[in-house]
Amino acid sequence: MMVIPILVAWCFKEINPALDFIVGIEISALLGLILIKICQTDKDLNWMQGMIVVSLSWVVAMILGAIPLYLSGHWKSFLDACFDAMSGFATTGLSLVQDLDHLSYAHNFWRHLIMFLGGQGIVVIALSFFVRGFSGAFKMYVGEARDEKIMPNVINTSRFIWLVSIVYLILGTLALGVTGILNGMKPVNSFFHGACIFMAAFDTGGFSPQSQNILYYHSFAYEVITIIIMVLGAINFKLHYHLWMGNRKELIKNIETQTLFVTIIATFSVVAVGLAQTGIYPATVALFRKGFYQLISGHTGTGFQTIYAAQFFTDWNPLAISGVILAMALGGAVCSTTGAIKMLRIGIILKAFKEDLKRIIMPERAIVVEKFHHIREVFLEDKIVRSALIITLAYMILYGLGALVGMFYGYPFLESLFESTSAAANVGLSCGITKITMPAMLKVTYILQMWAGRLEFMSVFTILGFLFASIKGK
Amino acid sequence: MKKILRLILITLFLGLNFLAVVCAQGLSSSELINNAKQYDGKLVTYSGEVVGDVMSRGEFSWVNINDGENALGIWINSGLAKEINFTGSYKSRGDNLEFVGVFHRACSEHGGDLDIHAQSLRQVSNGRAVKEKLNFDKVSLSLILLGILFLTWILTLFKHK
Numbered sequence: 001m002m003v004i005p006i007l008v009a010w011c012f013k014e015i016n017p018a019l020d021f022i023v024g025i026e027i028s029a030l031l032g033l034i035l036i037k038i039c040q041t042d043k044d045l046n047w048m049q050g051m052i053v054v055s056l057s058w059v060v061a062m063i064l065g066a067i068p069l070y071l072s073g074h075w076k077s078f079l080d081a082c083f084d085a086m087s088g089f090a091t092t093g094l095s096l097v098q099d100l101d102h103l104s105y106a107h108n109f110w111r112h113l114i115m116f117l118g119g120q121g122i123v124v125i126a127l128s129f130f131v132r133g134f135s136g137a138f139k140m141y142v143g144e145a146r147d148e149k150i151m152p153n154v155i156n157t158s159r160f161i162w163l164v165s166i167v168y169l170i171l172g173t174l175a176l177g178v179t180g181i182l183n184g185m186k187p188v189n190s191f192f193h194g195a196c197i198f199m200a201a202f203d204t205g206g207f208s209p210q211s212q213n214i215l216y217y218h219s220f221a222y223e224v225i226t227i228i229i230m231v232l233g234a235i236n237f238k239l240h241y242h243l244w245m246g247n248r249k250e251l252i253k254n255i256e257t258q259t260l261f262v263t264i265i266a267t268f269s270v271v272a273v274g275l276a277q278t279g280i281y282p283a284t285v286a287l288f289r290k291g292f293y294q295l296i297s298g299h300t301g302t303g304f305q306t307i308y309a310a311q312f313f314t315d316w317n318p319l320a321i322s323g324v325i326l327a328m329a330l331g332g333a334v335c336s337t338t339g340a341i342k343m344l345r346i347g348i349i350l351k352a353f354k355e356d357l358k359r360i361i362m363p364e365r366a367i368v369v370e371k372f373h374h375i376r377e378v379f380l381e382d383k384i385v386r387s388a389l390i391i392t393l394a395y396m397i398l399y400g401l402g403a404l405v406g407m408f409y410g411y412p413f414l415e416s417l418f419e420s421t422s423a424a425a426n427v428g429l430s431c432g433i434t435k436i437t438m439p440a441m442l443k444v445t446y447i448l449q450m451w452a453g454r455l456e457f458m459s460v461f462t463i464l465g466f467l468f469a470s471i472k473g474k
Numbered sequence: 475m476k477k478i479l480r481l482i483l484i485t486l487f488l489g490l491n492f493l494a495v496v497c498a499q500g501l502s503s504s505e506l507i508n509n510a511k512q513y514d515g516k517l518v519t520y521s522g523e524v525v526g527d528v529m530s531r532g533e534f535s536w537v538n539i540n541d542g543e544n545a546l547g548i549w550i551n552s553g554l555a556k557e558i559n560f561t562g563s564y565k566s567r568g569d570n571l572e573f574v575g576v577f578h579r580a581c582s583e584h585g586g587d588l589d590i591h592a593q594s595l596r597q598v599s600n601g602r603a604v605k606e607k608l609n610f611d612k613v614s615l616s617l618i619l620l621g622i623l624f625l626t627w628i629l630t631l632f633k634h635k
Contacts, residue, residue, distance in 0.1 A: 014564065019612040026619035033626050071612065101525040101540055104564040184529030210526050210538070212545045218529065218536045220585055280579070286586030308507045308544065308588060315510060315579065
């Protein structure tokens with residue numbers, strides 16, 4: 001994949017950036033050769049091996065992806081470059097880059113490309129293009145937090161995910177490119193930014209080619225288009241498939257879209273009341289452009305900002321900030337590019353509450369049966385509710401642990417919780433904690449949160465269990 | 475009557491004095507962002523490098539000015555924007571400009587953006603094209619790695635046989 005930024009460097013006549021990627025390719029190939037020699041086997045993967053392969057692939061991808069970034073000289077340390085690489089692959093969007101406004105086209109493209117690759121899933125890439133089909137494929141696919149097959153076969157599912165993404169990439173780049181030109185940007189820059197912003201928006205990443213993020217464009221049209229792309233990125237790929245097949249009713253009936261609609265309205269109401277209390281945006285348009293944009297960016301797990309990081313705590317009040325934190329913690333749909341708890345789980349938990357309430361209200365003899373619609377009608381069974389609650393609890397613990405580490409380093413509670421939720425839910429909104437000068441341990445904490453949050457724990461739990469068992473000698 | 479007149483004159487003097495201080499000092503982007511409420515609606519002086527595109531929107535244009543800490547959006551008359559020769563990117567250092575203008579914490583004209591509506595512009599220093607020099611350390615590193623890669627590949631083939 002590093003060949004693509006070399007082509008970008010060639011187009012823009014950037015010599016040294018091309019060398020950075022050549023070094024990156026050489027190290028990757030060298031590691032690949034060594035691993036083939038050491039680890040090659042004809043045996044199929046079992047569940048544990050599948051999960052471990054996936055979680056370690058993400059760590060290796062982070063290290064290899066960080067090499068060209070570090071060589072550019074725009075990252076203060078290799079840890080900072082690793083932070084940005086994990087942030088990119090996990091589609092988070094938190095960044096420690098220095099002097100972004102002078103970064104080469106090649107490196108900038110790479111930052112956004114890794115979001116595009118990470119959003120679809122590194123293993124999905126392998127399954128789509130390199131794997132000819134083996135039963136271990138599904139285990140690796142599941143390990144990457146994708147337990148839903150769109151097609152009967154996971155390799156065809158992976159290829160469909162890519163087809164959807166490429167079609168939207170072309171349309172999105174065109175829309176943003178033309179808008180950029182109308183906004184007064186140079187055509188080349190306009191389409192370059194269009195492609196980068198599309199990749200960051202559809203994969204709910206949040207990187208941007210300029211240091212001001214979306215504020216750089218000073219454009220309402222740009223904001224509206226990115227909102228549409230972010231929402232598309234937050235929708236389940238299975239739902240995309242049904243929409244492509246002309247089954248539009250699924251969009252209205254699906255529990256995920258219904259829950260997403262309700263939670264957007266609920267969290268935006270909190271943000272709007274909070275902002276109205278501060279009185280910073282007296283005009284409705286401004287309140288919508290600032291309040292709704294940050295909210296939808298947080299809810300879809302993108303992390304695009306049209307305000308400066310510090311403004312969250314200098315201009316917004318705790319109520320509005322809490323609304324954004326809540327939206328970040330909830331996330332988008334399962335089998336999408338978003339992180340966090342996700343709408344299906346929230347919908348299931350709400351349905352379970354409803355079922356339990358019915359049980360209390362109705363006579364003891366009454367049989368209460370609750371169903372939900374997700375592509376098909378599904379009976380609400382205890383094991384489904386249990387699974388949703390376990391992952392929700394794991395996310396809440398992860399948000400809390402990150403906040404504790406932040407507070408350990410002296411940051412106030414709400415700021416720590418904001419940044420921790422943003423990292424663990426793979427959002428990327430920042431209130432200013434994420435900067436080059438923050439403690440190295442906090443950087444490592446956020447890297448671990450991004451990794452665990454993106455893989456939805458199963459692969460990470462497996463590797464932790466494996467390490468624990470190895471230490472105990474079992 | 476005299477007392478009221480004296481009071482008005484003193485207030486006017488202090489107000490103008492404060493404005494002059496704000497103008498003369500020149501503020502950093504961090505100061506403006508962190509103390510936005512204090513400077514809202516006031517005349518400020520801000521300077522830095524022009525980065526990215528100069529985006530013309532008819533009579534006015536947007537330019538983004540980076541002072542090394544953050545970049546702020548400046549809403550400027552398109553006629554004044556024509557004086558900009560270089561904008562900062564990988565291959566160029568942008569013109570260093572100083573603006574005097576009205577600072578907005580949440581501009582009502584621009585959807586709540588934090589921006590400065592410039593009234594005047596002064597060129598502090600000219601920008602320039604940056605000529606990229608070949609980094610020989612990187613060339614050496616890539617050649618050494620190529621050698622190691624080739625050697626490893628030969629070794630794996632040899633061991634395989």
